[in-house]
Amino acid sequence: MAEQQTTRAAVPASAAGPRTDVIDQQALDEVVRFTSELIRFDTTNRGGGEGNERPAAEYVAEQLADAGITPRILESAPGRANVVARIPGIDPSADALLVHGHLDVVPAEASDWTVHPFSGEVRDGVVWGRGAVDMKNMDAMVLAAVRAWARTGQRPPRDIVLAFTADEEDSAAYGSGYLVAEHADLFEGCTEGISESGAFTFHASDSMRIYPVAAGERGTAWLRLTAKGTAGHGSKVNHDNAVTHLAAAIARIGEHRWPVRITDTVRAELLALAELHGVAADLDDVDGLLAKLGPSATLVKSTVRNSANPTMLDAGYKVNVIPGAATAFVDGRILPGGEEEFTTTMDALTGEHVEWDYHHREVPLQAPVDSPTYAAMREALEHFDPQGHVVPYCMSGGTDAKQFSRLGITGYGFSPLKLPPGYDYLALFHGVDERVPVDALHFGVRVLDRFMRGVAAGTAEETR
Numbered sequence: 001m002a003e004q005q006t007t008r009a010a011v012p013a014s015a016a017g018p019r020t021d022v023i024d025q026q027a028l029d030e031v032v033r034f035t036s037e038l039i040r041f042d043t044t045n046r047g048g049g050e051g052n053e054r055p056a057a058e059y060v061a062e063q064l065a066d067a068g069i070t071p072r073i074l075e076s077a078p079g080r081a082n083v084v085a086r087i088p089g090i091d092p093s094a095d096a097l098l099v100h101g102h103l104d105v106v107p108a109e110a111s112d113w114t115v116h117p118f119s120g121e122v123r124d125g126v127v128w129g130r131g132a133v134d135m136k137n138m139d140a141m142v143l144a145a146v147r148a149w150a151r152t153g154q155r156p157p158r159d160i161v162l163a164f165t166a167d168e169e170d171s172a173a174y175g176s177g178y179l180v181a182e183h184a185d186l187f188e189g190c191t192e193g194i195s196e197s198g199a200f201t202f203h204a205s206d207s208m209r210i211y212p213v214a215a216g217e218r219g220t221a222w223l224r225l226t227a228k229g230t231a232g233h234g235s236k237v238n239h240d241n242a243v244t245h246l247a248a249a250i251a252r253i254g255e256h257r258w259p260v261r262i263t264d265t266v267r268a269e270l271l272a273l274a275e276l277h278g279v280a281a282d283l284d285d286v287d288g289l290l291a292k293l294g295p296s297a298t299l300v301k302s303t304v305r306n307s308a309n310p311t312m313l314d315a316g317y318k319v320n321v322i323p324g325a326a327t328a329f330v331d332g333r334i335l336p337g338g339e340e341e342f343t344t345t346m347d348a349l350t351g352e353h354v355e356w357d358y359h360h361r362e363v364p365l366q367a368p369v370d371s372p373t374y375a376a377m378r379e380a381l382e383h384f385d386p387q388g389h390v391v392p393y394c395m396s397g398g399t400d401a402k403q404f405s406r407l408g409i410t411g412y413g414f415s416p417l418k419l420p421p422g423y424d425y426l427a428l429f430h431g432v433d434e435r436v437p438v439d440a441l442h443f444g445v446r447v448l449d450r451f452m453r454g455v456a457a458g459t460a461e462e463t464r
Contacts, residue, residue, distance in 0.1 A: 020152075020154075022148045022149060022151075022152045022154055022449060022453075023144075023145070023148055023445055023446050023449050024148065024151075026148070026151070027144045027145065027147070027148040027445060027449075028144075028442050028445070030140075030143070030144040030147065031140050031141050031143075031144035031441045031442065031444070031445045032122065032127060032140075032438050032441055033140075034063065034139070034140035034143050034144060035120070035127050035132065035136055035137050035140040035436065035441060036120035036121075036122055036127050036129075037059065037120060038056055038059065038060075038103075038120070038131065038136040038139060038140060039118060039119070039120035039127070039128075039129035039130065039131050039132060039136055040118055040119070040120045040129075041055045041056040041059065041103075041118075042118050043055075043056050043103050043104045043105055043131070044104070044105055044106070044107050044108070044130075045104040045105065045106065045107075045166075045167060045168075045169040045170050046107060047169075047170045047171075048170075049077065049080075049174070051079065051080060051104055051166065051167060051170075051174070052079035052080070053079065053080060053081050053082075053103040053104055053166040053167075053175075054075070054079045054080075054081040056081075056103045056164075057073055057081035057082065057083045057103060057164060057166075058073065058081070060083045060103070060139065060143065060164045061073050061083050063143045063147065064083070064085050064143070064146070064162070066147070067146060067147040067149075067150035067151075068150050069085050069087060069146060069150065069162075070085065071083050071084065071085040071162075072084045072085065072186070074178075074179065074182075074183060076166065076167075076173070076174040076175070076178035076182075077174055080166045080167060080174035080175070080178075081103075081166060082163065082164065082165050082166050082175055082176075082178070082179055083103075083162070083163070083164040084161065084162065084163050084164075084179065084183070084186045085161070085162045086159055086160070086161050086162075086186070087146060087149075087155075087156060087159065087160045087161075087162070088155070088159055089155060089156045089157055089158035089159045089160065090155050090156070090157050090158070091157060091158055092159065094157065094158035094159070095158060095189060095190070095191040095192070096158055096159035096160065096161055096187075096188075096189040096190040096191070097156075097158060097159070097160050097161070097190065097191075097192055097193065097194070097373075097452070097455065098160075098161045098163060098187060098190040098192070098193030098194070098404060098409055099142055099160055099161070099162050099163070099193065099194055099195075099452065100162070100163040100164070100165060100176070100193060100194075100195045100400055100401075100404065101135050101136075101138045101139040101142060101163075101164055101165070101195060101196065101415075102135060102164070102165045102166070102167075102168030102169070102175065102176075102196075102400060103136070103139065103164050103165065103166060104165075104166055104167055104168060104169050104170075104175075105130045105131040105134065105136070105169065106130070106134075106169050106430050108130040108432075108434075112432045113432055113433055114128075114433050115128040115129070115433070115435075116129075117129050117130040117434070118130060122438070125437060125438045125439065126435045126436065126437050126438065127435060127436050127437075127438065127441070128433070128434070128435045129434065129435070130434055131434070132428075132434045132435050132436040133417075133425060133428050133429060133434055133435075133436050134196065134428075134429050134430065134434070135195075135196040135197075135415060137415070137417070137436050137440075137441060137444070138195070138196055138415040138444075139164055140441070141415075141416075141441065141444045141445040141448050142162060142448065144445050145445055145448050145449045145452065146160075146162070148449065149449075149453070154453060156452055156453050157453070157454075157455065158455075159189060160452060161186065161187055161190055163176070163179065163186075163187075163400075165179065165400055166178075168399065168400050171360055172400055172402075172403050175400065175403075176400035176403035176404060177403045179403075180403050180404060180406050180407055184407055187404070187407050187409065190404075190407065190409050191408065191409060191410065192371075192373050192409060192410045192411075192412070193401060193404055193409045193410070193411045193412070194377075194411070194412050194413070194414040194415075194451075195399050195400060195401055195411065195412075195413060195414070195415070196399055196413055196415045197214050197395050197397075197399060197413040197415065197429075198212060198213045198214035198393055198395075198412065198413025198414050198415060199211050199212070199213050199377065199381060199390075199413070199414045199415055199416035199417070199447070200212070200415070200416070200417045200419060200425045201385075201388070201417065201418050201419040201420075201423075201425070201440075202295075202296070202298075202299060202425070203295075203419075203421045203422075204276070204277075204294065204295055204296045205294070205295075206421070208276065208389065209385065209387060209388045209389065210273075210276070210296065210299070210388070210389050210390075210391055211381045211385070211388050211389065211390045211391070211416070212269075212299050212390075212391055212392070212393030213374065213377050213378065213381075213390055213391070213392060213393055213412060213413065213414055214393045214394070214395050214412055214413025214414070215265045215268075215366065215367040215368070215369050215374065215392045215393065215394070215412055215413075216263060216264075216265035216266070216303075216336070216364075216365055216366045216367060216392075216393075216394035216395065217364060217365040217394065217395045217397070217398045217399060217401060217402065217411075217413075218303060218306075218307075218333040218334055218335055218364050218394070218395065218396055218397070218398065219333065219334035219335070219336075219338075219339070219361075219362055219363050219364030219365075219398070219402075220332075220333065220334075220360060220361060220362040220397075220398050220402070221308075221332030221333065221334050221342060221358060221361055222329065222330070222331055222332065222358065222359040222360040222361070223308070223329065223330040223332055223346065223356050223357070223358060223359060224327060224328075224329055224356065224357055224358075224359040225246060225249060225250070225327060225328040225329070225330060225350060225354050225355070225356045226325065226326075226327050226354065226355050226356070227242040227243070227245040227246035227249070227325065227326045227327075227353055227354045227355075228242055228245075228324065228325050228353070228355075229241050229242030229243075229244075229245060229322070229323075229324060229325070229326075229353070230322070230324065231321070231322055231323060231324035232321075232322045233320065233321070233322070234319065234320035234321055234322055235320065236322075238322050241322055242315065242322075242323055242324060242325050242326040243315045243316065243322070243323065243326045245326070245351075245353035245354055246313075246315065246326040246327070246328055246354060248351070248353075249328075249349060249350045249351055249353075249354040250310045250313070250328055250330075252349045252350075252351070253308050253310055253330060253346075253349050253350075254309070254310055256308070256345070256349055258305040258306045258307060258308075258345070259305065259341075260286045260287070260304050260305055261304065261305060261306065261335050261337070261338050261341070262283060262286065262304065263303075263335050263336050263337065263366060263394065264336075264366055264369075265366050265367070265369065265392050265393075265394045266300060266303050266304060266335075266394050267283065268369050268391075268392040269299070269300050269391055269392045269393055269394065270283060270286070270289060270300060272389075272391040272392065273293050273296050273299070273300065273391060274289065274292075274293070276296070276389055276391070277292065277293055277294065277296065279292040279293070286304050290304075298426070299391075299393060300393075300394070302396035303335065303394040303395070303396050305335070306332070306333065306334050306335055306338045306341060306342050306345075307332065307333045307396075308330050308331070308332040308333075308342075308345075308346065308349075309330065309331045309332075310328060310329075310330050311329050311330065311331050312328060312329035313326075313327075313328050314326070314327045314328070315327070329359060330356075332346070333396060333397070334364055335364055335394075336364040336365070336366050337364075338364070339364075362398055362402040362403075363402055363405065365398075365401060365402060365405055365411060366394075367410045367411060367412050368410070369392040371410075372455070373412065373455055374392075374412065376451055376454055376455040377390070377412065377414050377451055377455075378390040379454070380416075380447045380448075380450040380451040380454065381416060381447055383447075383450060384418070384443060384446055384447055384450070385418060385443075388418075393413065395413060399411070399413065401413075414448075414451070415444070416443065416444040416447035416448060417436065417440040417441070417443065417444050418439070418440055418443035418444075419437065419440050420437065423437070
């Protein structure tokens with residue numbers, strides 16, 4: 001493992017309040033350039049330890065160093081590089097804020113794309129490429145903001161720790177998991193963190209813009225199912241067929257209807273959406289309520305239940321041979337408090353002929369929506385879009401916040417983007433033709449700057 005030893009950043013002592021505009025034209029130009037150039041690094045994560053974030057990590061470290069912020073590059077394995085830096089705040093006794101983003105991306109098949117996924121092309125006011133929304137855009141916004149601080153002599157109210165991680169798109173073992181296990185001291189004092197998948201524009205109607213700020217995540221429960229049977233010739237009667245046993249279990253799992261389970265975050269989200277749409281918030285009939293929310297139901301319908309989706313099958317090696325074993329993988333997601341229900345249900349659905357275990361498991365998360373930090377995020381968004389409506393949001397998937405939660409860090413999803421109507425942000429995650437408008441990046445870096453320089457250990461009023 002390689003480690004680049006450094007010292008803490010030297011940040012100018014002067015500072016100004018959040019109303020001081022430090023996001024100048026250079027910062028606006030840089031957020032676009034950084035997004036484009038980061039996309040050009042092919043940091044594809046195919047799982048199983050295969051990946052190479054090192055070139056992107058070195059690029060990030062270079063931008064930080066150029067601004068007088070000294071980074072640490074930490075490799076968990078050859079090529080699997082992370083970057084961590086601390087920006088001292090005005091009040092060293094205040095709790096620190098973690099701002100983290102991952103450098104890896106999921107695979108992309110170039111032949112499926114309008115623009116090559118690793119071109120980073122800027123065309124017609126849009127930056128194209130894998131990572132444009134997940135999540136090199138956020139990495140670029142953070143870089144552009146903190147470099148603007150360095151140019152103008154700003155300091156945040158409290159320490160801010162920046163982390164650019166590897167391996168988020170797989171198990172996080174080479175990224176945030178490694179950092180938490182081996183370098184927890186770098187996050188000393190951090191009590192809260194922000195990262196991806198929240199604060200984007202969701203157009204509920206022609207006149208209603210919603211900004212869902214993530215305050216929860218379902219837990220990850222990736223399962224391996226194994227069926228055993230009697231091997232034999234494909235022409236013979238065989239009632240102990242491993243493929244048949246597995247197929248039956250998979251069918252039961254796929255057809256199962258999970259019961260509604262309302263967490264605190266989802267409850268707050270449903271109440272807020274019901275109020276915005278002017279409908280009664282009948283939480284005793286959640287499916288009926290979702291039907292009244294129109295497009296906004298998309299934001300919440302995947303997080304009112306646990307879920308389990310079969311995704312992979314593997315059995316046999318020749319058409320006329322009945323194999324002695326068959327395996328499958330299931331993507332399970334668990335709401336806070338739903339662990340026991342999930343385990344009991346999977347035992348029942350798999351049945352006596354199929355065993356299951358966890359291929360990968362991570363905890364569900366919840367964060368308070370009545371905190372000063374949540375209020376500061378809402379204020380920053382509403383400052384730049386006064387007609388926008390901020391609501392709490394629970395992510396159906398997960399982020400590096402799960403690993404950082406082991407250090408006692410409460411995580412929020414706050415990667416602000418103001419998007420035009422018809423722009424399906426959620427569909428672009430891991431999708432074809434991933435892209436982000438230049439104007440959305442400009443909005444995002446302004447909101448991030450206001451939030452990061454305005455959020456202190458006190459009340460949200462300090463951000464106003």
